[in-house]
Amino acid sequence: MIETYIPWSVHETAPGVYDWGQIDDRKDIDAFMTLCEERGLWLMVRPGPLINAEMTDFGYPAWVLLDPAVQAKSAAGSLHLDAAWGLHPPRPFPVPSYASETFYEAAGGWFDAICPVIARHLAPDGCVVAVQSDNETTYLFHDKPYATDYSDASLDLYRRFLAYQYGAIEALNAAYGTSFRAFDEIDPPRDCEIASAVDLPWHLDWVAYKEFQIRWSVSRIARMLKDRGLGSVPIFHDVAYQETTPHDVGRLEAAPEIDWVGMNCYCNKEQYRTVATRARFLTGTTRLPFVPEFGCGLWSHHQRTFTPEEHEFVTLSAYMNGLKAINFYMLVERERWQGSPITRHGDFRPTYAPFYERLGLFLKKYPLWEFERQRDALLLLNYDIGRHVAALSTLHVAHADLLGLPDELFDVEIDLGLRWDPRAESDPNQPGSWLGQIGRELLSRSVDFDIADTHTDPARFGLYRVIYLQSVDFMDPADQTSLLRYVEQNGTLVVGPGMPTLDPLLKPCRVLAQALDAPGRARVGEGELIWVEPSAIPALLDELAAPAAFRAENQTVQLSVHTRGGQTLLFAANPTAITITTNLTFAGCRTLTGIWGPPGRVQGNGEVAVSVPAYTVRIWDVHEGAGA
Amino acid sequence: MIDPHWQLVDLDPRTWRNIGRFINPGQYIRAGNPDEHALYVLHDDGRVLNAVDTKTGPRRDLGIERVTDPTGLAERLHAGGEWERVHVIDRRHLAAVSANAQATPRRELTLDAHYRKVYDMFWDRDEGYVASPPHPGHWNHWTYAGIKGWVDALPQPASLALGVFDGSELTIGLIAEISDSLIRRLTTFEVLPQDARGATLSAESLERVWDALEAGFFPPAAVMLCSATVFEAWIECPDKAGYIRAAAATGRAYLRLADGVAPRP
Numbered sequence: 001m002i003e004t005y006i007p008w009s010v011h012e013t014a015p016g017v018y019d020w021g022q023i024d025d026r027k028d029i030d031a032f033m034t035l036c037e038e039r040g041l042w043l044m045v046r047p048g049p050l051i052n053a054e055m056t057d058f059g060y061p062a063w064v065l066l067d068p069a070v071q072a073k074s075a076a077g078s079l080h081l082d083a084a085w086g087l088h089p090p091r092p093f094p095v096p097s098y099a100s101e102t103f104y105e106a107a108g109g110w111f112d113a114i115c116p117v118i119a120r121h122l123a124p125d126g127c128v129v130a131v132q133s134d135n136e137t138t139y140l141f142h143d144k145p146y147a148t149d150y151s152d153a154s155l156d157l158y159r160r161f162l163a164y165q166y167g168a169i170e171a172l173n174a175a176y177g178t179s180f181r182a183f184d185e186i187d188p189p190r191d192c193e194i195a196s197a198v199d200l201p202w203h204l205d206w207v208a209y210k211e212f213q214i215r216w217s218v219s220r221i222a223r224m225l226k227d228r229g230l231g232s233v234p235i236f237h238d239v240a241y242q243e244t245t246p247h248d249v250g251r252l253e254a255a256p257e258i259d260w261v262g263m264n265c266y267c268n269k270e271q272y273r274t275v276a277t278r279a280r281f282l283t284g285t286t287r288l289p290f291v292p293e294f295g296c297g298l299w300s301h302h303q304r305t306f307t308p309e310e311h312e313f314v315t316l317s318a319y320m321n322g323l324k325a326i327n328f329y330m331l332v333e334r335e336r337w338q339g340s341p342i343t344r345h346g347d348f349r350p351t352y353a354p355f356y357e358r359l360g361l362f363l364k365k366y367p368l369w370e371f372e373r374q375r376d377a378l379l380l381l382n383y384d385i386g387r388h389v390a391a392l393s394t395l396h397v398a399h400a401d402l403l404g405l406p407d408e409l410f411d412v413e414i415d416l417g418l419r420w421d422p423r424a425e426s427d428p429n430q431p432g433s434w435l436g437q438i439g440r441e442l443l444s445r446s447v448d449f450d451i452a453d454t455h456t457d458p459a460r461f462g463l464y465r466v467i468y469l470q471s472v473d474f475m476d477p478a479d480q481t482s483l484l485r486y487v488e489q490n491g492t493l494v495v496g497p498g499m500p501t502l503d504p505l506l507k508p509c510r511v512l513a514q515a516l517d518a519p520g521r522a523r524v525g526e527g528e529l530i531w532v533e534p535s536a537i538p539a540l541l542d543e544l545a546a547p548a549a550f551r552a553e554n555q556t557v558q559l560s561v562h563t564r565g566g567q568t569l570l571f572a573a574n575p576t577a578i579t580i581t582t583n584l585t586f587a588g589c590r591t592l593t594g595i596w597g598p599p600g601r602v603q604g605n606g607e608v609a610v611s612v613p614a615y616t617v618r619i620w621d622v623h624e625g626a627g628a
Numbered sequence: 629m630i631d632p633h634w635q636l637v638d639l640d641p642r643t644w645r646n647i648g649r650f651i652n653p654g655q656y657i658r659a660g661n662p663d664e665h666a667l668y669v670l671h672d673d674g675r676v677l678n679a680v681d682t683k684t685g686p687r688r689d690l691g692i693e694r695v696t697d698p699t700g701l702a703e704r705l706h707a708g709g710e711w712e713r714v715h716v717i718d719r720r721h722l723a724a725v726s727a728n729a730q731a732t733p734r735r736e737l738t739l740d741a742h743y744r745k746v747y748d749m750f751w752d753r754d755e756g757y758v759a760s761p762p763h764p765g766h767w768n769h770w771t772y773a774g775i776k777g778w779v780d781a782l783p784q785p786a787s788l789a790l791g792v793f794d795g796s797e798l799t800i801g802l803i804a805e806i807s808d809s810l811i812r813r814l815t816t817f818e819v820l821p822q823d824a825r826g827a828t829l830s831a832e833s834l835e836r837v838w839d840a841l842e843a844g845f846f847p848p849a850a851v852m853l854c855s856a857t858v859f860e861a862w863i864e865c866p867d868k869a870g871y872i873r874a875a876a877a878t879g880r881a882y883l884r885l886a887d888g889v890a891p892r893p
C-alpha cells in the first residue's frame with residue numbers, strides 16, 4: 001500500500017482552473033490511480049486542504065491565503081503568519097482560519113473538482129482504501145491557547161460553542177459571575193488573566209473551544225469528503241504530536257465522521273521514550289495504532305538527519321511498543337526532503353535502503369500486526385490537568401520560540417489553594433510526577449502498559465485489569481463517574497497523588513472521593529479503588545503488578561512480549577549509548593532464537609544472558625523447553 | 629512543480645547531518661547560548677511576572693517586584709557573578725514584536741529576510757529586551773549584512789560550492805545556485821558526475837568541481853575545499869579571509885574565485 005498527497009495548489013492553478021495533466025502531465029492524478037490499480041497497489045490519499053509536506057504555502061493556493069476573509073488573527077489582532085512558530089521556507093504566509101466560511105467555500109470548490117476523480121477509484125473496485133481529512137489541523141503548530149485564532153469568524157464560532165455549552169446566557173453568567181445579555185457580547189481571553197478561581201471558567205472555556213475548533217473543522221472536512229462520494233472508505237486524520245490540549249484524540253475519534261486518528265512520529269534514537277510513549281498512547285486511545293507519517297525522510301530544515309541505524313532502532317521500537325500500522329513517510333525522497341532510503345530518481349541509497357528490504361522480509365514471516373502485545377495496565381492522563389496548565393501560561397506570541405527562553409518563563413504562578421500541583425503532575429517525564437513514577441516502577445519490573453487520557457472512550461477501560469489515574473484536586477465529574485463504573489465492574493483503579501474533591505472549575509465535586517477519602521483502599525462493587533501516595537507506590541506495585549513473563553535484570557533494557565496463538569516474540573530495546581549485557585529471567589526452561597539481531601539460540605532454565613548493543617532492538621522467537 | 633523559484637534537491641544525508649546545526653534560526657537571533665547559566669526576568673511594563681534561573685528554575689528570592697531601569701538591573705545582577713548572562717524582558721515588547729512581525733502577509737520577503745526583520749524588532753527598541761552582557765551583534769563574526777553584501781556583489785547568476793573533508797571522507801558537499809542575490813537551487817555533491825563526486829582535498833578536485841559547475845550549473849563564482857578542522861576554525865574566527873589564505877598556503881584549503889569575487893563573505 002502506498003500513500004500520496006494531492007496538493008490543492010498544484011492542481012488548482014487559478015481560481016476554478018485545474019490542471020489534471022493537460023498542461024503538466026505529472027499532474028494526471030487519474031492516470032496515477034489507474035497505474036496503482038494496474039500494479040496492484042492500494043492507495044491512501046490526502047487531499048488536504050492542508051497538506052504541509054514542506055510545500056510552498058503548505059499546499060494552499062496563494063489566492064485563498066491572501067483573501068482577508070480567510071485569514072486567522074492573533075490575540076493582538078494582527079495576522080497569524082505560519083512563520084510565527086516554526087521554520088517553513090521559502091517565505092511566510094498568512095494562516096487561514098478554520099472557522100472561516102470563505103475558506104470552506106474555497107475548499108469545497110477544490111473538493112468538487114478532486115473528489116469525483118478519487119471516487120472513480122474507490123476500493124474495492126479501485127485502489128483507494130482511505131482518505132485523510134486535512135492534515136495536522138492545529139493552528140499551524142502555534143498551538144498555545146492565546147496565540148490564535150481571534151478572527152471574526154473564529155470569535156463567532158466561539159460564541160456558538162459557548163451557547164451550545166451553556167444553553168442560556170444566564171447559565172454562563174452564573175458560571176462566570178458576569179451579567180452578559182447575550183453570547184455575542186462575550187470576548188475571549190487574549191492572555192492568561194487568571195487571578196483566582198473565579199476567572200477559570202472564562203479561560204478554560206477558551207481552551208476547550210480551541211480543542212472544539214479542531215474537532216469541528218476536521219469533522220466538517222470529513223463530511224465534505226463524504227458528501228462528495230467518498231463515504232464508502234474510511235476517513236482518518238493525523239495529529240502532529242500533541243497528546244493533550246488542543247488535541248483531544250479520544251473525542252476526535254468519537255466524532256461520527258472520523259474513522260480513526262493517528263499521530264505522526266519523527267524521532268531520533270535518543271527519543272526512545274517519545275517513540276514508546278506515542279505507540280502506547282495510540283494503542284491505549286485509538287481504534288488503530290497508526291502513524292500516518294512515520295519519518296523515513298525528514299524535511300530539509302530538520303537539524304538531525306537520521307542515520308541508517310536510527311531508522312532501524314526507531315522503527316523497531318515503535319512496533320515493539322504497540323504500533324500496528326505505519327506509513328513509511330517519504331520513503332521515496334522528494335524535493336525539500338532528505339535522508340530517504342529511495343532517492344527521487346528511484347535509486348536505493350546503499351546505506352539506508354537495506355533495512356527496509358530486510359524489514360519487509362521479516363514482516364512477511366512475522367506479521368507483527370497480528371500479534372498481541374502483552375500488557376494489562378493502563379496509565380491514564382487526566383485531560384483536565386493539561387487544560388489547566390495550558391490556561392495558566394503566557395507569552396503565546398509569535399517568535400518567542402526563537403529566543404531560547406526557559407519553559408518556566410511561560411508559566412503563570414497563581415495560588416488557587418490546591419493541595420497538589422497540576423503543573424508538576426502534567427508531564428510524566430518530570431521526576432516528581434506521580435504517573436511518571438508509576439511508569440518507571442512498572443518498567444523496572446519489565447511490566448508493559450498502555451497510555452490513554454480521561455477523554456478516551458470508557459468502553460476501552462474494561463480491557464485493562466488495572467488503571468493508574470493521574471489525579472490532583474480536580475477532575476471532571478463525568479470522567480470520574482466513568483471510572484467509578486469501571487471499578488464497580490471488577491476494575492482496579494489506582495489514583496494519585498491526590499483524590500479529586502473539586503471539578504475543573506474548583507467547585508466541590510465528590511464522585512471518587514465518596515468511595516475513598518483518604519489514602520488507602522476501598523472495595524467498590526466488584527472492584528477496588530486505591531489511593532496511593534508516591535512513597536507507597538513501590539510496595540503497592542510489588543503486590544499489584546502482574547509478574548512479567550520476562551524480566552531484565554538491568555532495568556535500562558526495555559522488554560515487550562508479543563504473542564500470536566502459541567507463538568511468542570520477545571523484544572529487548574537498549575535506549576542508551578552503550579552496549580548492555582544483562583540476564584533475562586523467566587519461569588522454567590526457555591529457548592530464545594534470534595530473529596532480529598545476531599541469529600542463533602540461547603537456552604536457559606530460569607535465565608539467559610543476552611547482550612543488546614547501543615540503540616538497538618533485538619527480537620527472539622521464544623519456545624518452551626530446550627532446543628526447540 | 630513544487631515551486632518555480634526555489635529548489636532544494638538531492639540532499640546527501642551525510643552533508644545534511646553535518647550542516648544541521650546551522651539551520652536553527654533562533655541561534656542567530658538570541659543573546660547567549662543554550663549552555664550558559666542565565667537568569668531571565670520577565671516583566672510587564674515594569675511589573676515583574678517571573679524570574680527563572682536556567683539551572684534552578686523559578687527564583688522568588690531575588691526581591692525584585694518592579695523594573696524601573698532594565699539595563700541597570702541586568703548589569704547589577706550580572707555583576708553579582710551568579711549568572712553568565714542576565715536577560716530582562718518586557719512582555720509588552722515581545723507582544724509588540726509579534727504584532728508588527730505579522731502586520732502584513734510579508735509575501736515580499738524570503739524567510740531569512742523575515743527573520744532578519746524579527747531580529748531587528750527584538751533588539752532595536754531600547755530597554756524592551758536587555759541582556760547583560762548584551763547581544764554581540766554577530767554570530768561567530770558572521771553578520772546578515774556581511775553575507776548579503778557578499779552575495780549581492782557576486783556576478784549574477786552564479787554558483788558556489790563547498791567541500792569539507794574529514795581525512796579522505798567528504799563530510800559536507802554543498803552547491804548553491806544564485807541569481808538576483810537569492811539562492812534558487814541548493815543541492816549537494818550527490819548530483820555531480822562521478823569524478824567530481826569522489827572529490828578529495830586537492831587542487832585537482834578543486835578544478836574538477838569547478839569544471840562540473842561550469843558544465844551543469846550557473847557559472848561558478850567560488851569553490852572552496854577544506855579540511856574539517858579548517859572549516860570549524862573558519863566558522864568561528866574573526867578574520868575569515870585571512871584564515872582561509874593561511875590554510876590555503878599550507879594545503880589545508882583550496883579556494884578558487886571567479887574574477888572580481890572577494891574572498892570574504
